[in-house]
Amino acid sequence: MTSTKGTGTAHGKRVFLVQRTFADLEGSQGPSAIARATGLDVATVYRILQDGLADGTFVQVKAGARSSYSLGPGAFRLSMQALAxxxxxxxxxxxxxxxxxxxxxxxxxxxxxxxxxxxxxxxxxxxxxxxxxxxxxxxxxxxxxxxxxxxxxxxxxxxxxxxxxxxxxxxxxxxxxxxxxxxxxxxxxxxxxxxxxxxxxxxxxxxxxxxxxxxxxxxxxxxxxxxxxxxxxxxxxxxxxxxxxxxxxxxxxxxxxxxxxxxxxxxx
The missing domain is CATH 3.30.450.40 (GAF domain)
Structure with a gap:
């Protein structure tokens, strides 16, 4: 299993990889779909998504067994800063x-x-x-x-x-x-x-x-x-x-x- 312990470069790359995947796949996605697209394990993707919920980078669209997520207002703030x-x-x-x-x-x-x-x-x-x-x-x-x-x-x-x-x-x-x-x-x-x-x-x-x-x-x-x-x-x-x-x-x-x-x- 891929580890996400620590705050080093490897973890940061995984976070950005998950963010970019939303742009590539578009729409709301579940942890399994993101894991397949990124090559990360589901547990790693799930932790990144949960961390991103706190600052609005991601939002949870559906809960339960078929939970799915999409980019949130935090990602929109990043795009506005980029366009600026x-x-x-x-x-x-x-x-x-x-x-x-x-x-x-x-x-x-x-x-x-x-x-x-x-x-x-x-x-x-x-x-x-x-x-x-x-x-x-x-x-x-x-x-x-x-x-x-x-x-x-x-x-x-x-x-x-x-x-x-x-x-x-x-x-x-x-x-x-x-x-x-x-x-x-x-x-x-x-x-x-x-x-x-x-x-x-x-x-x-x-x-x-x-x-x-x-x-x-x-x-x-x-x-x-x-x-x-x-x-x-x-x-x-x-x-x-x-x-x-x-x-x-x-x-x-x-x-x-x-x-x-x-x-x-x-x-x-």
């Missing part, structure tokens, strides 16, 4: 603004929130949003689902299978553009292509009359969000390589900023 170390809005907006000026398109950054996305920053130059002729609240609804639009599919392509299945089970929001991918088999094929290529092209998916290029923003191997470039469909070139290259460069810059020693960088 990512680049601030001034730095990230400068990247968006540069991409907007070099392409004359509309640029938006979408952050991952669970199995959805939310726009946290944008750069539109002198463009008048009212000229789109669409209710902004409706646009939020269209772009919320990860199955809708290039920015959503880029994120979805880097999500674990369980979240992909959850999103694929969602209905396509009403009112989206004519290019939205409604067939799940075609959508899954697009995710594989996106993962291989590193970007997605959208053809009037979220809005009629607007095409797009989207790239992922990755932090330490984990999807953090997506960078989206909107171009009017009539201005979208047949050869999209230059727009793709510009968006990829901006996305890579955001990814590098996210992994940088941000405390020292922000003080510079």
């Amino acid at each position: 170390q990512t680049p601030g809005p001034d730095t990230t907006h400068a990247v968006l603004d540069q991409l907007q000026r070099s392409t004359d398109g509309l640029v938006a950054y979408y952050a991952v929130v669970g199995h959805r996305r939310i726009c946290t920053d944008y750069a539109i130059g002198s463009f008048d949003p009212l000229s789109i002729g669409i209710d902004p609240f409706q646009l939020v609804k269209y772009s919320r689902s990860l199955r809708t639009g290039a920015s959503g599919r880029v994120i979805l392509a880097h999500m674990p299978p369980s979240i992909q299945a959850q999103v694929l089970a969602e209905p396509v929001p009403e009112g989206v553009g004519p290019g939205v991918i409604r067939d799940n088999n075609l959508l899954i094929e697009s995710l594989t292509s996106i993962h291989d290529l590193g970007y997605a092209i959208g053809r009037q998916e979220c809005m009629n009359g607007w095409d797009s290029v989207a790239v992922p923003v990755i932090w330490g191997g984990t999807i953090q969000g997506s960078l989206l470039l909107w171009i009017p469909a009539e201005k979208m070139p047949k050869d999209t390589s230059q727009l793709v290259a510009a968006t990829l460069t901006a996305g890579e810059t955001l990814s590098q900023l996210a992994t940088a020693p941000w405390c020292s960088a922000s003080a510079a």
Whole structure:
């Protein structure tokens, strides 16, 4: 039996291993399932879970013979602290603004929130949003689902299978553009292509009359969000390589900023 006595490095590694397993398996898990995934014995996993209940790192979802646990508010506090170390809005907006000026398109950054996305920053130059002729609240609804639009599919392509299945089970929001991918088999094929290529092209998916290029923003191997470039469909070139290259460069810059020693960088 694996021993967890003491507070040394070995025990600490086991604790972090159990925490990471929740992210890999997702949802609530019993000690036996965690033990199989980690290679630890059940007794060790059970003790770690019980210790984590005290500070809210874990919460017990079901009790009894089939007891199960999930990550708790303590884990959420850790994630908030981690996100606080990512680049601030001034730095990230400068990247968006540069991409907007070099392409004359509309640029938006979408952050991952669970199995959805939310726009946290944008750069539109002198463009008048009212000229789109669409209710902004409706646009939020269209772009919320990860199955809708290039920015959503880029994120979805880097999500674990369980979240992909959850999103694929969602209905396509009403009112989206004519290019939205409604067939799940075609959508899954697009995710594989996106993962291989590193970007997605959208053809009037979220809005009629607007095409797009989207790239992922990755932090330490984990999807953090997506960078989206909107171009009017009539201005979208047949050869999209230059727009793709510009968006990829901006996305890579955001990814590098996210992994940088941000405390020292922000003080510079």
